[in-house]
Amino acid sequence: MPETEVAAAELPEEVAGAIDELRRHYPTAEALLLPALHFAQKHWGGWLPEEAILAVAAELDLAPAKVLGVVTFYDLFHQSPIGRHRVRVCTNLSCALRGGQEILESVKRHLGVGENEVSADGRCSVAEFECLGACEQAPMMMVDDEYHPRLTPQSAAEILEGLD
Amino acid sequence: MAAEAILLRRSHGATALQAPVPLEAYRGDGGYEGLEKALSMEPGDVIEEVKASGLRGRGGAGFPAGVKWGFIPKETDQPKYLVCNADESEPGTFKDRLLMETDPHQLIEGCAICCYAVGAHICYIYIRGEYVRQAEILETAIREAYDAGVLGDNVLKSGFKLDMRVHRGAGAYICGEETGMLESLEGKRGQPRVKPPFPAIIGAFGAPTVINNVETLCNVPHVMTRGAQWFSDVGTDERNTGPKLYCISGHVERPGVYEFPIGVTLDELLEAAGGVLGGKALKAFIPGGASAALLGAEHSHLPMDFDSLAKVGSMLGSAAVVVMDETTCLVRAVQRLAKFFAHESCGQCTPCREGTNWSQLVLGRIERGEGRPEDPDLLLRMTANMSGTALCALADACVGPVRSLVQNFRPEIEEHLAAGRCPHPYRPVFEETA
Numbered sequence: 001m002p003e004t005e006v007a008a009a010e011l012p013e014e015v016a017g018a019i020d021e022l023r024r025h026y027p028t029a030e031a032l033l034l035p036a037l038h039f040a041q042k043h044w045g046g047w048l049p050e051e052a053i054l055a056v057a058a059e060l061d062l063a064p065a066k067v068l069g070v071v072t073f074y075d076l077f078h079q080s081p082i083g084r085h086r087v088r089v090c091t092n093l094s095c096a097l098r099g100g101q102e103i104l105e106s107v108k109r110h111l112g113v114g115e116n117e118v119s120a121d122g123r124c125s126v127a128e129f130e131c132l133g134a135c136e137q138a139p140m141m142m143v144d145d146e147y148h149p150r151l152t153p154q155s156a157a158e159i160l161e162g163l164d
Numbered sequence: 165m166a167a168e169a170i171l172l173r174r175s176h177g178a179t180a181l182q183a184p185v186p187l188e189a190y191r192g193d194g195g196y197e198g199l200e201k202a203l204s205m206e207p208g209d210v211i212e213e214v215k216a217s218g219l220r221g222r223g224g225a226g227f228p229a230g231v232k233w234g235f236i237p238k239e240t241d242q243p244k245y246l247v248c249n250a251d252e253s254e255p256g257t258f259k260d261r262l263l264m265e266t267d268p269h270q271l272i273e274g275c276a277i278c279c280y281a282v283g284a285h286i287c288y289i290y291i292r293g294e295y296v297r298q299a300e301i302l303e304t305a306i307r308e309a310y311d312a313g314v315l316g317d318n319v320l321k322s323g324f325k326l327d328m329r330v331h332r333g334a335g336a337y338i339c340g341e342e343t344g345m346l347e348s349l350e351g352k353r354g355q356p357r358v359k360p361p362f363p364a365i366i367g368a369f370g371a372p373t374v375i376n377n378v379e380t381l382c383n384v385p386h387v388m389t390r391g392a393q394w395f396s397d398v399g400t401d402e403r404n405t406g407p408k409l410y411c412i413s414g415h416v417e418r419p420g421v422y423e424f425p426i427g428v429t430l431d432e433l434l435e436a437a438g439g440v441l442g443g444k445a446l447k448a449f450i451p452g453g454a455s456a457a458l459l460g461a462e463h464s465h466l467p468m469d470f471d472s473l474a475k476v477g478s479m480l481g482s483a484a485v486v487v488m489d490e491t492t493c494l495v496r497a498v499q500r501l502a503k504f505f506a507h508e509s510c511g512q513c514t515p516c517r518e519g520t521n522w523s524q525l526v527l528g529r530i531e532r533g534e535g536r537p538e539d540p541d542l543l544l545r546m547t548a549n550m551s552g553t554a555l556c557a558l559a560d561a562c563v564g565p566v567r568s569l570v571q572n573f574r575p576e577i578e579e580h581l582a583a584g585r586c587p588h589p590y591r592p593v594f595e596e597t598a
C-alpha cells in the first residue's frame with residue numbers, strides 16, 4: 001500500500017449483505033474473499049481502489065496485505081480505473097491462427113490506445129487476453145461479458161462503434 | 165466410426181450459445197434417473213459401478229474417477245467436499261463451456277451422484293471467472309433444482325442432504341490445477357500445494373475432497389442409467405472407455421465440439437469438421453490441449469485415446485485438437501504457447517518461472533531471425549531441466565510443445581536459423597470463407 005493513509009470505507013450495504021448471504025455456505029470467512037472482491041469491484045465501477053480493498057479486509061477480518069496479495073494474483077481484479085467497457089482480445093493459439101493478433105492491433109488503432117490503456121473518451125479499455133474458452137469462434141473478443149465471434153478488423157470496429 | 169451423441173444429446177449442434185435445457189425438459193428426457201438409481205443403491209456400490217465403467221478423468225490427467233472416489237475415507241468426523249473443476253482455461257479447450265451452457269442439469273446430476281457416493285454434503289462448482297454467462301446459467305439451474313427438491317435437505321426424498329454453490333475464479337489458469345484450485349477456493353492466491361497429501365485426504369478446508377472435471381461428472385449420470393458395461397463397451401479398449409468430447413479449432417472449416425467414442429482419429433475428426441481450412445494441407449496438430457506435444461500429419465490416423473497418444477510422446481489431455489495448415493510457422497505457434505505458460509506460471513518454482521519465460525524468449529529470437537546455432541539444443545537442455553523438477557504440472561505443460569518442436573520439427577527451426585528470418589508467409593487476417 002502507498003504511504004498515504006486511506007480510511008477504510010464502509011462496505012456498501014448491498015455488498016456487505018451479499019457477503020453475509022454467503023457465509024453459511026462456507027466453513028471459513030476467508031473463502032468469501034474472491035466473491036467479496038467480485039462484488040466490491042462491481043460496486044466500485046469495475047476496479048478496486050485502495051478503500052475498497054481495506055473495506056473488504058475489514059469485513060472479512062483479514063490483513064489488508066493479504067487481500068492485496070490476492071488482488072494482484074488474479075487477472076480479473078484491477079487496481080486502476082478501466083473504461084466503461086472492457087475489451088478483451090484473445091491472441092492465444094487458436095485465435096492467433098485465425099488472425100487474433102491482427103484483431104488486437106486493429107482494435108488498438110481504432111481506439112487510439114496502447115495495451116491496457118483507456119480510450120481518451122473513457123469508453124473502452126483494451127487488453128490482450130489469454131484463451132477465453134471460445135476458440136471455436138476465433139478470432140474472438142469479449143466486450144464486457146459478451147462474446148463476439150469470428151471477427152474481421154471491420155466487424156470489430158463496428159462493434160466498438162456501437163458501444164455507448 | 166459411429167457417433168451417437170450422449171453428452172451432447174440435448175445440445176443440438178455443437179457451437180452456438182443457445183437456451184440451456186430447463187429442468188422440466190431435462191427430466192422429461194430421462195434426466196435425474198441416474199441420480200434416483202444411485203440413491204437407491206449403497207454409496208459404495210455406486211463407486212464400484214463407476215470404477216467398473218473405466219471412466220477416466222476428462223480434465224487432462226486421465227485418472228480413473230471411481231478409484232479417486234474410493235480414496236475418500238469413509239469413517240471420518242470431518243465434512244467431505246466435492247469441487248467440480250470448471251476452470252477450463254487451456255488454449256483450444258471449450259467443451260466444458262458448452263456442457264454448462266447447454267445442459268447444466270447434466271452436470272448438476274453428475275455432481276449429486278458423486279456427492280452421494282462419497283458422502284459429501286457440499287459441492288462447489290469452481291468456474292473460471294471469465295465464464296460470467298455460464299455461471300449465471302448454472303446458478304439458474306441450481307435454483308431450479310432446489311425448487312424441485314433435487315437439491316437441498318432431502319434430495320429426491322431420499323433423506324440425503326446436498327448444498328451446491330457456483331464459485332467464480334478470477335482469471336488464473338493455474339487454478340485449474342487441483343491444489344491451486346483449493347487454495348483459490350479458500351480465498352488465497354491459487355498457488356499449487358505440495359503433494360502428498362492428496363486432496364482425497366486433505367483437500368478443501370483441510371477435509372477430504374474429490375475434484376473432478378465438468379466433462380467427467382457429466383458422464384456419471386449415463387454410467388448410472390446405462391450401466392458400467394455399456395460405458396466400457398464404447399471406446400478403444402478397456403483402458404480407454406466411454407464417449408468423449410473433442411474440441412477442434414485452428415485451421416479447420418467447422419471448428420467446434422464433436423462427440424465421438426474415445427479413440428477417434430484426427431482424420432475422422434477432420435472429416436466431421438469439414439477438413440483443413442481452405443483445402444490446404446495439414447502440417448501439424450496438437451491432439452490434447454496446449455500442453456501436449458505437437459505431432460505431424462503422419463500421425464493423423466492414430467486413435468486419439470490416452471494410451472495411443474502416449475506411445476508417440478504426446479497425450480490426450482483435454483482432447484483439445486488444434487490444427488495447423490501448411491502455411492503455419494510452428495516456431496511462432498509454440499512461442500505463443502510458451503508465452504501463455506510464462507504468463508500463467510504462479511512463480512513458486514524456479515525451473516517453471518524461469519524456464520517458461522526463457523523458452524518464449526529463445527523461441528522469439530529464433531522467430532525474429534536472431535537465433536543462434538546452439539538454440540535447438542539449448543531448448544532441449546532447458547526442457548530437460550524443467551521436466552519433473554517443479555511442484556505442479558505447469559512446467560511440464562510448457563515442455564510438451566517446446567520439446568516436441570525441436571524433436572519433431574527441427575528442420576523448421578534450422579530453416580529460421582539459416583535464413584536469418586521467418587521463412588513462412590505471413591498469415592493474413594482471417595477472411596470468411598463461406
Ligand code: SF4
Pocket residue numbers: 338355356508509510511512513514516517554555556557558559
Ligand atoms: S510448476 Fe509453475 S505453476 Fe506449478 S507450482 Fe511451480 S511455479 Fe507454480
Ligand code: FES
Pocket residue numbers: 090091092093094095096130131132133134135138140255256257
Ligand atoms: S485461443 Fe482464443 S478463445 Fe481460446
